[in-house]
Amino acid sequence: MWRSLPRRAATASPTRGRAGTATTGRTAAGDAGPRPPREPPPRRSGDARRDVGRPGDYPRTVTSDPTPLALPTTDWEAWLGSRCDDQLERARGLVAELRTGGRDSAATLAMWNDVGLALANAFSVAELIANVHPDEAVRSRAERAEQDAHRLKTEIGLDRALFEALAAIDPEPLDDDARRVLSLSLRDFRRAGVDQDDDVRARIRELSQRQTEVAQQFSKNIRDDVRTVHLEPARLAGLPEDFLAGHQPGEDGLVAITTEYPDYVPFMTFGEDRAARAELLQQFRNRAWPANDALLTELLELRREQATLLGYDGWPSYDAEVKMIGKGSAIPEFIDKISEAAQEPARRDMAVLLERVRQDHPEVEVADSTDGTFYSEVLRRENFDVDAQQVRTYFDFAKVRRGLLEVTGRLFGVEYVEVDEPAWHEDVTTYDVVVAGTGERLGRIHLDLHPRAGKYGHAACFDLVPGIAGRQLPEGTLVCNFSRSLMEHDHVVTLFHEFGHLVHLVLAGRHSWARFSGIATEWDFVEAPSQMLEEWAWDADVLQTFATDAAGTPIPRELVERMRAADEFGKGVHVRTQMFYAALSYWFHQLVPDDLTATLRELQERYDLYGYVPGTHFHTSFGHLEGYGSGYYTYMWSLVIAKDMFSAFDPDDLFDAEVAQRYRHRVLGAGGSKDAADLVADFLGRPYGFDAFQAWLNRS
Structure with a gap:
């Protein structure tokens, strides 16, 4: 799953980390027809070896038009159990066959591919249904299925006989795609701890299972903790008419405003009552407090122990090894580089915002998050003649x-x-x-x-x-x-x-190859x-x-x-806030502090120009800490690349067919078949750079 925060305010195979978004909140979840056109790897004329090792070499049913998954009309709990249990059982059976050896390279890799596919099928359904089904019993069953999938994934990653069966494959007869699958698979086995002694592998099993349980509860607490403030109708001044129509006073004469986004975002954007905004913000930033404070501490400790058992100096080093950034120590360097680049535009815009806040509230010395969204909207309306309430009338x-x-x-x-x-x-x-x-x-x-x-x-x-x-x-x-x-x-x-x-x-x-499919x-x-x-x-x-x-x-x-x-206006401030999130993500995992709120406050004062809101515990509802772990920097890292990729499009013709199709096939359609840096270079005709991002950031 791939998840995103508001813009301003399990594995797809046993060889690939969970994909989501997450998505976000966290971002992670497991990830037909003919392959889309894309430029294949170079081939040597007459080299028959390049045709060996494709998944099609292993017997299976193939059709030109696979049918979509049939979802149930009733008894979701039974269907979910059957879907996930059957796929996990298939994965176990294939693993048992693979451990016996005796197959050629192509057949071995094809069976390994099917293990990954079965795991992906179980993970994908389980995580989705755990987050969307209206019946709590079904959601709970999905969470158990996800735990089962994680247990099996851990067992597979620690299975020495299976590892040896794959390690025995001769890469020479394989084509480029198969070699990539094999290389990445062997790397991930070693990262899972397959070469550790029995005691270490047993402890890794325990750590993995407990991480799954803690992470699920952490996310569940955020999902379930919807808080409410009750306000006199007069305190809703400034809210749009359609919002007011949907928020009538209750029997007590008060209007209920929740911390869910359809309430929270409009209220923080348009609500004129500063004290009411502060009250709602306090509740929003204290979701899942205090329960998630202890859970997050445990999750950080579990991750640190796993990383150190495997020979890394902490979770960020372990996690970054398989990302574009390459090493954990590069994360704070990147954070500080972006923070420095954003410092001047951020301070410039912050001074304008504070001056406007003081027109209404002369006593305010420092603008905080209570003011940010509301007064940014005021300035857009007054300085740029952009009224969000007028704008929204165009977006039914x-x-x-x-x-x-x-x-x-x-x-x-x-x-x-x-x-x-x-x-x-x-x-x-x-x-x-x-x-x-x-x-x-x-x-x-x-x-x-x-x-x-x-x-x-x-x-x-x-x-x-x-x-x-x-x-x-x-x-x-x-x-x-x-x-x-x-x-x-x-x-x-x-x-x-x-x-x-x-x-x-x-x-x-x-x-x-399941390894390359989807957001891989x-x-x-x-x-x-x-x-x-x-x-x-x-x-x-x-x-x-x-x-x-x-x-x-x-x-x-x-x-x-x-x-x-x-x-x-405000993009520098936004970037600095994002760097606060990234710093929180990194340093929580690197330091594993005893007092999370104290470290939160220290980092927020350093990076976020709005600063810390007293009495709040933002980290307990920052779901990305569960899914992205130490890697929240990835949002800004990706934005640097996104700005550069967009420079290939003609701003006067965003639908230019040649550019759009080149992007579709060389970047999107390619999935995980190449390293991301190579995908971007294939599209741009050169390595990606920082210039487009810097130009965007400096533009006023």
């Missing part, structure tokens, strides 16, 4: 959803055909993704976009089925919490961002395609195709230009 949810599908369909050469199939909730809409003009089915997507009790509370892309050429259609789910009526433009941008993960998952779901690149690259797709939500020509008011009038071009100018 139904029109935005339709526009998103039209824009991405045109960009990537696909169409979305709505299908009437069962799902876990009536809010879910399902579409087949087909090739424009031919109708060839590429995959299936599910859009679950509105809040409800027990549902994952942020925005994320979850796998449902990992795509394998000729065997399984890729299926993914967008899980968000948007208004059913009018949307803030910021939420429109978030929707485009998350949909970027979804199309990545589908377009990369046509590989034969290094974690510090996965946000780049989604961050780049945000640009289409800022283009006037694009927006005018679907952003219309109640009378059908498209959003004025001049308004979009002012919105873009207004969005430039």
Whole structure:
């Protein structure tokens, strides 16, 4: 799963870390038809060895049009258990066969590929359903299935006989893809601890199981802890009419405002009552407190012990080894580099914001998070003539959803055909993704976009089925919490961002190797395609195709230009806040401090220009600490690459077919078949650089 925070405010194979978003919150979850066109690795003429080792060499059923996964209409608990248990049992059976040896290289790797696919199938369904099903009993069953999958994954990673069977493969007869799968698999076995002594491997099993349990509870506490403030109606001054209409006073005469995004974001953006904003902020930043403080401490300690047992100086070094950044010590260097680059624009914008706060509140010496969103909106309205309440009248949810599908369909050469199939909730809409003009089915997507009790509370892309050429259609789910009526433009941008993960998952779901399927690149690259797709939500020509008011009038071009100018304000502050999140993610894992709140405060004072809000415990609801671990820096690392990739597009023609198709096939469709740096170089014709990001940051 790939997860994202608001913009400003288990494994897919036994050889690959969990993919999500997460998504986000955390980002992680396990990740048909013919492979999309892409330039193959160089081949030597007449070298028959290059054709050896493809998964097709192992007997299996292959079809030109695999069917989507059939979801149940009733008894989800039984279906979920059967789906996950069957896939895990298949993985166990294949492992038992592999341990006996006696097969050629191609057959051994093909069976190993099927182990990864079975694990991915179990992980994907379990994590999605644990986060979206309305029935708590079903969610609990999904959590148990995910624990079972993690246990099996750990056992596989520590299985010496299995490792020896793969290590015995001669790489010489293999083609380039098979060699890559083999190399990465052997690396991951060693990182799992397969070569450690019996006592260490036993302890790693215990650590892995407990990490899964703690992480699940950490996320569950965030998901379930929805807090409420009760306010007199007069304290809702400034809120939009449609918001007020949906928030009528109760029997006690008070209006309930929750910490869920459809309440929290509009209130912090438009609510004129500073004390009411502070009250809501206090509740928002104390979600899952105090329970998650102890859980997070335990999770950090478990990760540190695992890393040190395997010979690393801490979790960041262990985790960064398989990312683009390469080593843990490079993370704080990157954080400080970005922080320094953002310092001048951040301080400049912060001075403007504080001056405006003091016009209303002369007693304020330092603006804090109570003021940030609200007064940024005030300044956009006063200095840039951008009124978010006016802007949102152009973004009716139904029109935005339709526009998103039209824009991405045109960009990537696909169409979305709505299908009437069962799902876990009536809010879910399902579409087949087909090739424009031919109708060839590429995959299936599910859009679950509105809040409800027990549902994952942020925005994320979850796998449902990992795509394998000729065997399984890729299926993914967008899980968000948007208004059913009018949307803030910021939420429109978030929707485009998350949909970027979804199309990545589908377009990369046509590989034969499970290792390469879907969002299978290094974690510090996965946000780049989604961050780049945000640009289409800022283009006037694009927006005018679907952003219309109640009378059908498209959003004025001049308004979009002012919105873009207004969005430039505060980006330095935003970047510094992101670096606070990244520093928190890194230093919590590197130091494992006794007092998490004290370290939170110290880091926030150093990096975040808004500073610490007394009495709050942000870390207990910062779900990315569970999924991204020490790697939250990846959002900004990806943004550096996203800005550079976007420079290849003509700003006057964002739908240029040659560039769009080159990007689709060389970056998205390639999945994990190459290192991310090579994918970007294939697309740009050169290595990625820092210049485009620096130019964006310095632009005023």
